[in-house]
Amino acid sequence: MNLDVSAGLQVGRLALDVSLRVEAGTVTAVLGPNAAGKTTLLRAIAGELAVERGWVRLGDRVFDEPPGTFVRPEHRRIGAVHQEGLLFPHLTALENVAFGPRSRRVPAATARRAAAQWLDRVGLGQQATSRPAALSGGQAQRVALARALASEPDLLLLDEPLSALDASTRAEVRRELRQHLAGFDGPTVVVTHDPVDALVLADHVTVVEAGRVVQAGTVAELAARPRSRYVAELIGTNLLEGRAAGAELVTADGTTVITSSGLHGPAYATVAPSAVALHLAEPQGSPRNRWRTTVEHLDLLGDRVRVQLGSPLGLVAEVTPAAVAELSLVEGAAVWASVKATEVSVYAG
C-alpha cells in the first residue's frame, strides 16, 4: 500500500505545492526549514486540511481528490505522533494507548490488553497507570508512538517527533523509533528539521522549502549532490550555483571558479569546508582559485573552527584552532582563501 500525494493548497501566506510518493514499508523524511510547509503537508495527508488541487491516495483508496472526494480524518486509519506528544491529559498512559482501538469499537477489555502489550513493547509497561503529567518527555513520546501504532494504522505520520526532547533522550528515542519503524509495514512520513533524524530514520528524503520540493532522493544522493543552500548547510558543505563552461564555473555574482570538470551549462558545485585554505598573504603555487576576502564569523565546532568568509562566494572554511591563532583570525580580519580546482565537485543543475 503506497502513499501517493500531490498537494496544492494555500494556507495564509504559504502556497504549498508538493508531490510525495512513499512505498509501503519505507520511511520518507520531509526535511525543511521552519514555515516551509512541512506540517501543512502532514495535515493535508491526515485530513485536517483539504487539498485544493491534486490528491491524497493510499493504496487504492482515495482520501482526497477535489472536487468530489474527501474522507474525514477518523476514517483514514492514519497513526500520528506529534512534537509535543499531545497525550490526553485526563487519561492514563494505558487509556491513551487504548483510545484508538476503543474508538474503532474494539471491546474495552480487548483494547486495554492490546494497549498493555504496546506499552510493554515501548518499555513502559510499568507506567500504564501514570497520567501524562507524571511522564518524562521521552516517556511521553514513547507512549504517543504506542498510541499511534496501537490504532493499527495503514500509514504513520510523525511530526518532529524528537525535537521536544533533550539531546541525550533524543538519541535514545531515535534509536528505538528506528526499530519500531522497521517493524511497521505501511508507509511512514517523518517531518523534521534535523538532518540526523533523516539520516537515521529515513530511506528517502524530500526537501521542502517555501512550500515546494527543492530536492528528493536517498540520503546518500542528497549528501553527494545538494541542490539548495539549505541542504548544503545541513550536510555542512559549500554550494556554488552558476554556469559551467568546461573547466570554468561562473557564479551568479560573476566570480569565476576553476574546476577540473568538462561540463557545460547550468551547474552546481560543492566545496568541502576542509578544502578551503586560508592565508595571510596571497598564496603562490598550485591552488588555481584564490580570492581576497574577510572573516565574518568564527564558530568552534568540536576540535575544528568553522570560519564564515565574506564575498566573493561567502564560503565556509574549516581550520584547526592552531591555524586560527597562527593567522590571527578575528572577525573583520582580511585573509586570502584558496581552493584547488580538483576539490571543486561539479554536477549539472
Add this chain to the structure above:
Amino acid sequence: MGALLAVAFLGLPLAGLLQRASWSTLWADLTSEQSLEALRLSLVTSLAAAAVAVLLGTPLAWILARTEVPGRSVIRGLVLLPMVVPPVVGGVALLSAFSLRSPIGGWLHDVFGLQLTFSTAGAVLAAAFVAMPFLVLTVEGALRGMDERYERVAAGLGADRFTVFRRVTLPMIGPSLAAGAVLAWARALGEFGATITFAGNVAGRTRTLPLAVYLELESDPQAAVALSVALLAVSLAVLVVLRDRWWVRS
C-alpha cells in the same frame, strides 16, 4: 474615599441583614411549613433549571465555539439577552410565547395536557431562561481556551465527533462545565421577576424562596429575614466554591 464609600455601600446592607436576623428563632423560622415548602420547591426548580441549562446550553456553546454556523452573532445576542433584559420583561416574553392563549402554549396544552403558567414546570422554564447564559458563556469560553489539537488527535485515532466530544472535549472542559452549572444554578435559585410574572406565586407549585421572602416581608418579616440569610449563605458558598475562578486568581 470613594473606594471606602463603595465598600460601605456594598457591606452595610449585608451587615444590616445579619444584624436584623433573629438568630434564636432562625432555625424555627427556616423549618416552618411554608419555609420548608419554599426551600424544597426552590431546590427542585433551580436544579432542574441548571440541568436544562447544561443539557441545552452545552451543545449551543459547542456550536458557538467550534462551528461557523451562519447567524452566529445573532445567536450569541440571543444567548446574552436574558442577562441584560429585566427579568420581568423576560417573564412577559415567556408569557406571550407559552401562555394558554399563545399558539405554542395552546398546542402544548391540547396535545400533551401541559400547562406551563402557574405550574412548577413554568417556574423551571423561567429560571432556565435567565440561568442559561451563564452556562453557555462559561462553557464557550472554556472550549475556545482548549487546545483543539487534542480533538484532532482523537479524530485521527478514529473517534467520531460524538466520541471526541464525550471522551476528550467534555473531560477537558469538565471544571468549566461544573463552574458554569454552579453559576447557572445560583442564578436560577435567586430568580424572582421572570418566575412571578410567568409562573405566578402559587404556594407549593411556584412559590420559590425569593417569592416567599417577598411575600413574608408583609406578613412575617422575621421569617423573610431568616430566608434571606439562608439565600445569602448559599451565595457565599457558591463564591467559595468558585473562588479559584475569580477572586484569588491574579
